[in-house]
Amino acid sequence: MTAVTKERGRPRKFDRDQVLRLAMEVFLDRGYDGASVGDLTTAMGINAPSLYAAFGCKEALFREALDLYVTSAGPRTRDELHKRDVTAREAIQAMLREAARRFGEGRGCLVVLGATHRTTENEAVFHDLAERRNETQSLIRRRLKQGVADGDVPSKVDISTVAAFYATVLNGLSLQARDGASRKQLMGVVDCAMKAWVGLVGAT
Amino acid sequence: MTAVTKERGRPRKFDRDQVLRLAMEVFLDRGYDGASVGDLTTAMGINAPSLYAAFGCKEALFREALDLYVTSAGPRTRDELHKRDVTAREAIQAMLREAARRFGEGRGCLVVLGATHRTTENEAVFHDLAERRNETQSLIRRRLKQGVADGDVPSKVDISTVAAFYATVLNGLSLQARDGASRKQLMGVVDCAMKAWVGLVGAT
DNA sequence: ACCTTTCTGTAGCGGTCAATACATAAAGTC
DNA sequence: GACTTTATGTATTGACCGCTACAGAAAGGT
Incomplete structure (x- = not known):
């Protein structure tokens, strides 16, 4: 199928995916502004x-690195939250555990720590990250609503606050x-947060 | 009492405390590295x-701004944790509420967000902030131990994890x-965290 | 008055930042 | 082999970084 079109011109000496991964590591270590x-x-x-x-440019490289992080290196928060064959509690617990598992080597999440302050030069990146964080919280909210629809979350619960x-x-885990x-x-912190579930939502 | 020693040389045109406060605001907005x-x-x-x-120098200015923040502008976490005429639960709740109250205008804590990544030039500052965060967690731990001694926290509780x-x-509040x-x-988030108390520690 | 002391504004230091101009090297095309 | 295309290494660019040299200004001391 996919016709192997011959590359024109001098070939690159490096593997694009491989060096992108290395760039992602640098951004994880130092953040967007801190990585020169x-x-x-x-x-x-x-x-x-x-x-x-x-x-x-640097910003475009970061965006690609961020995409790589979200789709492979980072915690699969979205995937866990989209699972519908479990209760809301189990989905949120799985999400937090996935995060705790991934945030091993003292680095935390690129979305959370990639740019913690708005500056003149990180404006667009900062906005993008803030939007992604907002989206995550929104996804949690929606998963709780789904729990109400599924019947494993009482309808009187203050979804937004939970x-x-x-x-x-x-975010604190990062x-x-x-x-x-x-x-x-x-993982101990996650267990604590999940023990709160009964008091917050009700036994399920 | 305090002899008013006459100042020699040309007097400053600005109020040192006042401009220090302004510097603190800048550091709060942009972080140590982001504030040029x-x-x-x-x-x-x-x-x-x-x-x-x-x-x-910039670093010394930051240290003074940080001191000002910790002793006046920031949440009085230490003070709340040192109160001994209340239960551990009440002390920790007061600490979190104080933080929620202070983190109004979208800025969070200078200790938590002042330098989120170690770089070549923020080394000392980063280390200092990390130590302060560590100290805060240690203070919470000690306050829980005090609760055990006071009898309002069961001795079987996993103090470190809580x-x-x-x-x-x-930290997540920031x-x-x-x-x-x-x-x-x-404040709603703090309430959630405190509702976990019963499940984590036991009714008190 | 004159000196000393300390602060002020201007102007600039060497260094690093993100990004590029340029000449050359290595591939396919004809 | 000549030509086109694309990637490479070197060597810069102008802007900004933290910081300071310098000369003049404003106070007290004598």
């Missing part, structure tokens, strides 16, 4: 012109991870 | 040489605030 193009090119093992030819609570814990918390400790 | 000396001098209404004469949980919520959560919403 010099840091990136060094880690990726290429020179600046190659980076710009392949990715456009969603904000679990979003706060989810900060704990950055401060060196182990996977085991993070 | 240009940003600071503009906000403070002084020129760079005046800043350096009065405060030494402390990590409430520290996670405390992220929610930065993303625009209102005081009311933050």
